[in-house]
Amino acid sequence: MPFQPVVPTGGVVGWNFLNRTMEAQRAAFTQTESYQRDEDYFRANIGGIRSAEELVEDRRLLSFALDAFGLGDDIGNKYFIQKVLEDGTEDAAALSNRLSDKRYKEFSDAFGFGAGQFPRNQLSFFSDEIVAKNEDSLFEEAVGNVDGDLRIALNLRRELSEIATDDMSETAKFYTVLGNPPLRTAFETAFRLPSAFATLDIDKQVETLQDRVESSFGAATISQFSDDDLTERLVQQFLVQSDIQSFEATSSPAAIALALLQ
Structure with missing residues:
Protein backbone atom coordinates (compact mmCIF):
# COMPACT_ATOMS: atom_id res chain seq x y z
CA MET A 1 0.00 0.00 0.00
CA ALA A 132 17.99 13.49 -0.18
CA LYS A 133 16.46 15.26 -3.18
CA ASN A 134 14.47 12.16 -4.09
CA GLU A 135 13.11 11.86 -0.57
CA ASP A 136 12.04 15.52 -0.61
CA SER A 137 10.39 15.24 -4.00
CA LEU A 138 8.53 11.98 -3.40
CA PHE A 139 7.34 13.01 0.06
CA GLU A 140 6.02 16.23 -1.49
CA GLU A 141 4.31 14.15 -4.18
CA ALA A 142 2.68 11.97 -1.52
CA VAL A 143 1.44 15.10 0.27
CA GLY A 144 0.17 16.40 -3.07
CA ASN A 145 -1.95 13.29 -3.51
CA VAL A 146 -3.83 14.49 -0.42
CA ASP A 147 -3.63 18.27 -0.93
CA GLY A 148 -2.05 19.91 -3.98
CA ASP A 149 -1.54 23.30 -2.33
CA LEU A 150 0.48 21.78 0.50
CA ARG A 151 2.74 20.08 -2.03
CA ILE A 152 3.38 23.42 -3.71
CA ALA A 153 4.04 24.99 -0.29
CA LEU A 154 6.65 22.35 0.57
CA ASN A 155 8.30 22.79 -2.81
CA LEU A 156 8.28 26.57 -2.42
CA ARG A 157 10.01 26.47 0.95
CA ARG A 158 12.69 24.04 -0.23
CA GLU A 159 13.50 25.38 -3.69
CA LEU A 160 13.19 29.09 -2.95
CA SER A 161 15.80 28.76 -0.21
CA GLU A 162 18.23 27.19 -2.69
CA ILE A 163 17.68 29.92 -5.28
CA ALA A 164 17.89 32.70 -2.69
CA THR A 165 21.37 31.65 -1.56
CA ASP A 166 22.73 31.07 -5.07
CA ASP A 167 25.34 33.54 -6.34
CA MET A 168 23.47 34.37 -9.56
CA SER A 169 22.13 37.88 -10.14
CA GLU A 170 18.76 38.95 -8.76
CA THR A 171 17.32 39.16 -12.26
CA ALA A 172 18.50 35.62 -12.99
CA LYS A 173 16.84 34.46 -9.77
CA PHE A 174 13.50 35.89 -10.89
CA TYR A 175 13.92 34.17 -14.26
CA THR A 176 14.65 30.92 -12.41
CA VAL A 177 11.46 31.26 -10.36
CA LEU A 178 9.41 31.85 -13.49
CA GLY A 179 11.12 28.93 -15.20
CA ASN A 180 10.14 26.48 -12.47
CA PRO A 181 6.44 25.50 -12.87
CA PRO A 182 5.65 24.83 -9.18
CA LEU A 183 7.40 28.03 -8.06
CA ARG A 184 5.69 30.03 -10.80
CA THR A 185 2.31 28.75 -9.63
CA ALA A 186 3.11 29.66 -6.03
CA PHE A 187 4.20 33.21 -6.90
CA GLU A 188 1.34 33.86 -9.33
CA THR A 189 -1.16 32.74 -6.69
CA ALA A 190 0.48 34.52 -3.76
CA PHE A 191 0.50 37.83 -5.62
CA ARG A 192 -2.87 37.36 -7.35
CA LEU A 193 -1.41 37.60 -10.82
CA PRO A 194 -4.05 36.98 -13.52
CA SER A 195 -3.90 34.17 -16.05
CA ALA A 196 -2.94 36.73 -18.72
CA PHE A 197 0.32 37.33 -16.82
CA ALA A 198 1.90 34.30 -18.51
CA THR A 199 1.25 35.80 -21.96
CA LEU A 200 3.36 38.90 -21.25
CA ASP A 201 6.90 39.31 -22.55
CA ILE A 202 9.21 37.50 -20.12
CA ASP A 203 11.06 40.71 -19.20
CA LYS A 204 7.72 42.33 -18.35
CA GLN A 205 6.85 39.30 -16.22
CA VAL A 206 10.07 39.72 -14.26
CA GLU A 207 9.45 43.45 -13.81
CA THR A 208 5.89 42.83 -12.60
CA LEU A 209 6.96 40.13 -10.18
CA GLN A 210 9.75 42.33 -8.81
CA ASP A 211 7.21 45.08 -8.14
CA ARG A 212 4.84 42.70 -6.34
CA VAL A 213 7.62 41.19 -4.22
CA GLU A 214 8.92 44.64 -3.25
CA SER A 215 5.43 45.85 -2.37
CA SER A 216 4.80 42.88 -0.04
CA PHE A 217 8.26 42.23 1.38
CA GLY A 218 10.15 45.52 1.14
CA ALA A 219 12.78 44.58 -1.45
CA ALA A 220 12.65 43.53 -5.10
CA THR A 221 14.92 40.55 -4.48
CA ILE A 222 14.74 36.79 -4.21
CA SER A 223 17.81 36.77 -1.96
CA GLN A 224 15.76 38.09 0.95
CA PHE A 225 14.03 34.70 1.10
CA SER A 226 17.17 33.22 2.57
CA ASP A 227 15.41 34.44 5.73
CA ASP A 228 13.21 31.51 6.82
CA ASP A 229 10.67 33.86 8.40
CA LEU A 230 10.13 35.71 5.12
CA THR A 231 9.78 32.43 3.24
CA GLU A 232 7.20 31.28 5.78
CA ARG A 233 5.27 34.53 5.25
CA LEU A 234 5.29 33.90 1.51
CA VAL A 235 4.12 30.31 1.97
CA GLN A 236 1.23 31.43 4.15
CA GLN A 237 0.37 34.21 1.69
CA PHE A 238 0.20 31.60 -1.06
CA LEU A 239 -2.06 29.30 0.97
CA VAL A 240 -4.40 32.12 2.00
CA GLN A 241 -4.69 33.47 -1.54
CA SER A 242 -5.28 29.99 -2.93
CA ASP A 243 -8.16 29.50 -0.49
CA ILE A 244 -9.58 32.93 -1.38
CA GLN A 245 -9.42 32.22 -5.09
CA SER A 246 -11.05 28.82 -4.64
CA PHE A 247 -13.84 30.44 -2.63
CA GLU A 248 -14.32 33.15 -5.23
CA ALA A 249 -14.50 30.57 -8.01
CA THR A 250 -17.29 28.68 -6.26
CA SER A 251 -19.12 31.75 -4.94
CA SER A 252 -19.68 33.73 -8.13
CA PRO A 253 -23.31 34.50 -9.07
CA ALA A 254 -23.05 32.01 -11.92
CA ALA A 255 -21.74 29.27 -9.63
CA ILE A 256 -24.47 29.92 -7.08
CA ALA A 257 -27.16 29.87 -9.78
CA LEU A 258 -25.76 26.58 -11.16
CA ALA A 259 -25.77 25.06 -7.68
CA LEU A 260 -29.43 26.07 -7.21
CA LEU A 261 -30.40 24.58 -10.56
CA GLN A 262 -28.68 21.33 -9.68
Whole structure:
Protein backbone atom coordinates (compact mmCIF):
# COMPACT_ATOMS: atom_id res chain seq x y z
CA MET A 1 0.00 0.00 0.00
CA PRO A 2 1.50 3.40 -0.98
CA PHE A 3 2.44 5.76 1.84
CA GLN A 4 -0.25 8.36 2.52
CA PRO A 5 0.58 11.33 4.75
CA VAL A 6 -1.86 12.37 7.45
CA VAL A 7 -3.22 15.78 6.48
CA PRO A 8 -6.58 16.38 8.18
CA THR A 9 -7.29 19.67 6.43
CA GLY A 10 -5.79 22.11 3.94
CA GLY A 11 -4.79 25.76 4.01
CA VAL A 12 -2.75 27.34 6.78
CA VAL A 13 -4.21 25.02 9.42
CA GLY A 14 -3.20 21.96 7.42
CA TRP A 15 0.22 23.48 6.79
CA ASN A 16 0.82 24.03 10.50
CA PHE A 17 -0.25 20.45 11.31
CA LEU A 18 2.02 19.06 8.60
CA ASN A 19 4.99 20.99 9.97
CA ARG A 20 4.36 19.78 13.52
CA THR A 21 4.30 16.16 12.37
CA MET A 22 6.84 16.44 9.53
CA GLU A 23 9.71 14.58 11.14
CA ALA A 24 7.63 11.55 12.09
CA GLN A 25 5.80 11.44 8.76
CA ARG A 26 8.97 11.66 6.68
CA ALA A 27 10.55 8.92 8.76
CA ALA A 28 7.53 6.71 8.14
CA PHE A 29 7.77 7.40 4.41
CA THR A 30 11.48 6.56 4.07
CA GLN A 31 11.06 3.37 6.10
CA THR A 32 8.50 1.84 3.75
CA GLU A 33 9.77 -1.35 2.15
CA SER A 34 9.31 -0.13 -1.42
CA TYR A 35 11.25 3.08 -0.82
CA GLN A 36 14.09 1.25 0.91
CA ARG A 37 14.41 -1.15 -2.03
CA ASP A 38 14.63 1.70 -4.53
CA GLU A 39 17.13 3.65 -2.44
CA ASP A 40 19.35 0.60 -1.91
CA TYR A 41 19.33 -0.17 -5.64
CA PHE A 42 20.27 3.40 -6.51
CA ARG A 43 23.12 3.54 -4.01
CA ALA A 44 24.48 0.17 -5.15
CA ASN A 45 24.41 0.86 -8.89
CA ILE A 46 24.65 4.56 -9.71
CA GLY A 47 28.45 4.63 -9.33
CA GLY A 48 28.80 2.08 -12.12
CA ILE A 49 27.08 4.32 -14.70
CA ARG A 50 29.56 5.82 -17.17
CA SER A 51 27.33 7.72 -19.60
CA ALA A 52 23.93 9.27 -20.15
CA GLU A 53 23.04 6.36 -22.41
CA GLU A 54 23.74 3.83 -19.66
CA LEU A 55 21.59 5.79 -17.22
CA VAL A 56 18.54 5.98 -19.47
CA GLU A 57 18.83 2.27 -20.25
CA ASP A 58 18.42 1.42 -16.56
CA ARG A 59 14.79 2.38 -16.02
CA ARG A 60 14.95 1.86 -12.26
CA LEU A 61 17.95 4.16 -11.80
CA LEU A 62 16.53 6.71 -14.22
CA SER A 63 13.18 6.77 -12.43
CA PHE A 64 14.86 7.43 -9.07
CA ALA A 65 17.01 10.18 -10.60
CA LEU A 66 14.14 11.90 -12.39
CA ASP A 67 11.93 11.79 -9.31
CA ALA A 68 14.63 13.64 -7.38
CA PHE A 69 14.10 16.65 -9.66
CA GLY A 70 10.34 16.42 -9.96
CA LEU A 71 10.64 15.10 -13.52
CA GLY A 72 9.26 11.61 -13.00
CA ASP A 73 6.63 12.05 -15.73
CA ASP A 74 9.47 12.02 -18.29
CA ILE A 75 10.42 8.40 -17.58
CA GLY A 76 9.20 7.35 -21.03
CA ASN A 77 11.08 10.10 -22.91
CA LYS A 78 14.44 8.33 -23.01
CA TYR A 79 15.87 10.09 -26.07
CA PHE A 80 14.89 13.51 -24.75
CA ILE A 81 16.43 12.85 -21.31
CA GLN A 82 19.60 11.43 -22.87
CA LYS A 83 19.93 14.58 -24.99
CA VAL A 84 19.46 16.80 -21.91
CA LEU A 85 22.24 14.91 -20.12
CA GLU A 86 24.68 14.63 -23.05
CA ASP A 87 24.35 18.30 -24.00
CA GLY A 88 25.35 19.31 -20.49
CA THR A 89 24.99 22.94 -19.46
CA GLU A 90 28.26 24.60 -20.49
CA ASP A 91 27.10 25.55 -24.01
CA ALA A 92 24.39 28.22 -24.28
CA ALA A 93 22.89 26.15 -27.10
CA ALA A 94 22.57 23.04 -24.89
CA LEU A 95 19.04 21.70 -24.73
CA SER A 96 18.57 22.30 -21.01
CA ASN A 97 19.60 25.95 -21.44
CA ARG A 98 16.94 26.42 -24.11
CA LEU A 99 14.10 24.91 -22.09
CA SER A 100 11.88 27.22 -20.05
CA ASP A 101 11.66 24.65 -17.25
CA LYS A 102 14.99 25.04 -15.45
CA ARG A 103 14.64 21.77 -13.56
CA TYR A 104 16.18 20.10 -16.62
CA LYS A 105 19.28 22.28 -16.30
CA GLU A 106 19.56 21.38 -12.61
CA PHE A 107 19.17 17.70 -13.49
CA SER A 108 21.86 17.85 -16.20
CA ASP A 109 24.20 19.81 -13.92
CA ALA A 110 23.78 17.28 -11.13
CA PHE A 111 25.05 14.39 -13.27
CA GLY A 112 27.71 16.22 -15.30
CA PHE A 113 27.62 13.96 -18.37
CA GLY A 114 28.02 16.88 -20.81
CA ALA A 115 31.17 17.84 -22.72
CA GLY A 116 33.68 19.61 -20.49
CA GLN A 117 31.96 18.42 -17.32
CA PHE A 118 32.92 15.83 -14.74
CA PRO A 119 30.57 12.85 -14.16
CA ARG A 120 29.44 13.70 -10.64
CA ASN A 121 28.00 10.24 -10.00
CA GLN A 122 31.63 9.20 -9.34
CA LEU A 123 31.82 11.48 -6.30
CA SER A 124 31.55 9.83 -2.89
CA PHE A 125 28.72 12.10 -1.70
CA PHE A 126 26.67 11.96 -4.91
CA SER A 127 24.31 9.19 -3.75
CA ASP A 128 23.53 11.03 -0.52
CA GLU A 129 22.80 14.19 -2.49
CA ILE A 130 20.37 12.57 -4.92
CA VAL A 131 18.72 10.39 -2.28
CA ALA A 132 17.99 13.49 -0.18
CA LYS A 133 16.46 15.26 -3.18
CA ASN A 134 14.47 12.16 -4.09
CA GLU A 135 13.11 11.86 -0.57
CA ASP A 136 12.04 15.52 -0.61
CA SER A 137 10.39 15.24 -4.00
CA LEU A 138 8.53 11.98 -3.40
CA PHE A 139 7.34 13.01 0.06
CA GLU A 140 6.02 16.23 -1.49
CA GLU A 141 4.31 14.15 -4.18
CA ALA A 142 2.68 11.97 -1.52
CA VAL A 143 1.44 15.10 0.27
CA GLY A 144 0.17 16.40 -3.07
CA ASN A 145 -1.95 13.29 -3.51
CA VAL A 146 -3.83 14.49 -0.42
CA ASP A 147 -3.63 18.27 -0.93
CA GLY A 148 -2.05 19.91 -3.98
CA ASP A 149 -1.54 23.30 -2.33
CA LEU A 150 0.48 21.78 0.50
CA ARG A 151 2.74 20.08 -2.03
CA ILE A 152 3.38 23.42 -3.71
CA ALA A 153 4.04 24.99 -0.29
CA LEU A 154 6.65 22.35 0.57
CA ASN A 155 8.30 22.79 -2.81
CA LEU A 156 8.28 26.57 -2.42
CA ARG A 157 10.01 26.47 0.95
CA ARG A 158 12.69 24.04 -0.23
CA GLU A 159 13.50 25.38 -3.69
CA LEU A 160 13.19 29.09 -2.95
CA SER A 161 15.80 28.76 -0.21
CA GLU A 162 18.23 27.19 -2.69
CA ILE A 163 17.68 29.92 -5.28
CA ALA A 164 17.89 32.70 -2.69
CA THR A 165 21.37 31.65 -1.56
CA ASP A 166 22.73 31.07 -5.07
CA ASP A 167 25.34 33.54 -6.34
CA MET A 168 23.47 34.37 -9.56
CA SER A 169 22.13 37.88 -10.14
CA GLU A 170 18.76 38.95 -8.76
CA THR A 171 17.32 39.16 -12.26
CA ALA A 172 18.50 35.62 -12.99
CA LYS A 173 16.84 34.46 -9.77
CA PHE A 174 13.50 35.89 -10.89
CA TYR A 175 13.92 34.17 -14.26
CA THR A 176 14.65 30.92 -12.41
CA VAL A 177 11.46 31.26 -10.36
CA LEU A 178 9.41 31.85 -13.49
CA GLY A 179 11.12 28.93 -15.20
CA ASN A 180 10.14 26.48 -12.47
CA PRO A 181 6.44 25.50 -12.87
CA PRO A 182 5.65 24.83 -9.18
CA LEU A 183 7.40 28.03 -8.06
CA ARG A 184 5.69 30.03 -10.80
CA THR A 185 2.31 28.75 -9.63
CA ALA A 186 3.11 29.66 -6.03
CA PHE A 187 4.20 33.21 -6.90
CA GLU A 188 1.34 33.86 -9.33
CA THR A 189 -1.16 32.74 -6.69
CA ALA A 190 0.48 34.52 -3.76
CA PHE A 191 0.50 37.83 -5.62
CA ARG A 192 -2.87 37.36 -7.35
CA LEU A 193 -1.41 37.60 -10.82
CA PRO A 194 -4.05 36.98 -13.52
CA SER A 195 -3.90 34.17 -16.05
CA ALA A 196 -2.94 36.73 -18.72
CA PHE A 197 0.32 37.33 -16.82
CA ALA A 198 1.90 34.30 -18.51
CA THR A 199 1.25 35.80 -21.96
CA LEU A 200 3.36 38.90 -21.25
CA ASP A 201 6.90 39.31 -22.55
CA ILE A 202 9.21 37.50 -20.12
CA ASP A 203 11.06 40.71 -19.20
CA LYS A 204 7.72 42.33 -18.35
CA GLN A 205 6.85 39.30 -16.22
CA VAL A 206 10.07 39.72 -14.26
CA GLU A 207 9.45 43.45 -13.81
CA THR A 208 5.89 42.83 -12.60
CA LEU A 209 6.96 40.13 -10.18
CA GLN A 210 9.75 42.33 -8.81
CA ASP A 211 7.21 45.08 -8.14
CA ARG A 212 4.84 42.70 -6.34
CA VAL A 213 7.62 41.19 -4.22
CA GLU A 214 8.92 44.64 -3.25
CA SER A 215 5.43 45.85 -2.37
CA SER A 216 4.80 42.88 -0.04
CA PHE A 217 8.26 42.23 1.38
CA GLY A 218 10.15 45.52 1.14
CA ALA A 219 12.78 44.58 -1.45
CA ALA A 220 12.65 43.53 -5.10
CA THR A 221 14.92 40.55 -4.48
CA ILE A 222 14.74 36.79 -4.21
CA SER A 223 17.81 36.77 -1.96
CA GLN A 224 15.76 38.09 0.95
CA PHE A 225 14.03 34.70 1.10
CA SER A 226 17.17 33.22 2.57
CA ASP A 227 15.41 34.44 5.73
CA ASP A 228 13.21 31.51 6.82
CA ASP A 229 10.67 33.86 8.40
CA LEU A 230 10.13 35.71 5.12
CA THR A 231 9.78 32.43 3.24
CA GLU A 232 7.20 31.28 5.78
CA ARG A 233 5.27 34.53 5.25
CA LEU A 234 5.29 33.90 1.51
CA VAL A 235 4.12 30.31 1.97
CA GLN A 236 1.23 31.43 4.15
CA GLN A 237 0.37 34.21 1.69
CA PHE A 238 0.20 31.60 -1.06
CA LEU A 239 -2.06 29.30 0.97
CA VAL A 240 -4.40 32.12 2.00
CA GLN A 241 -4.69 33.47 -1.54
CA SER A 242 -5.28 29.99 -2.93
CA ASP A 243 -8.16 29.50 -0.49
CA ILE A 244 -9.58 32.93 -1.38
CA GLN A 245 -9.42 32.22 -5.09
CA SER A 246 -11.05 28.82 -4.64
CA PHE A 247 -13.84 30.44 -2.63
CA GLU A 248 -14.32 33.15 -5.23
CA ALA A 249 -14.50 30.57 -8.01
CA THR A 250 -17.29 28.68 -6.26
CA SER A 251 -19.12 31.75 -4.94
CA SER A 252 -19.68 33.73 -8.13
CA PRO A 253 -23.31 34.50 -9.07
CA ALA A 254 -23.05 32.01 -11.92
CA ALA A 255 -21.74 29.27 -9.63
CA ILE A 256 -24.47 29.92 -7.08
CA ALA A 257 -27.16 29.87 -9.78
CA LEU A 258 -25.76 26.58 -11.16
CA ALA A 259 -25.77 25.06 -7.68
CA LEU A 260 -29.43 26.07 -7.21
CA LEU A 261 -30.40 24.58 -10.56
CA GLN A 262 -28.68 21.33 -9.68
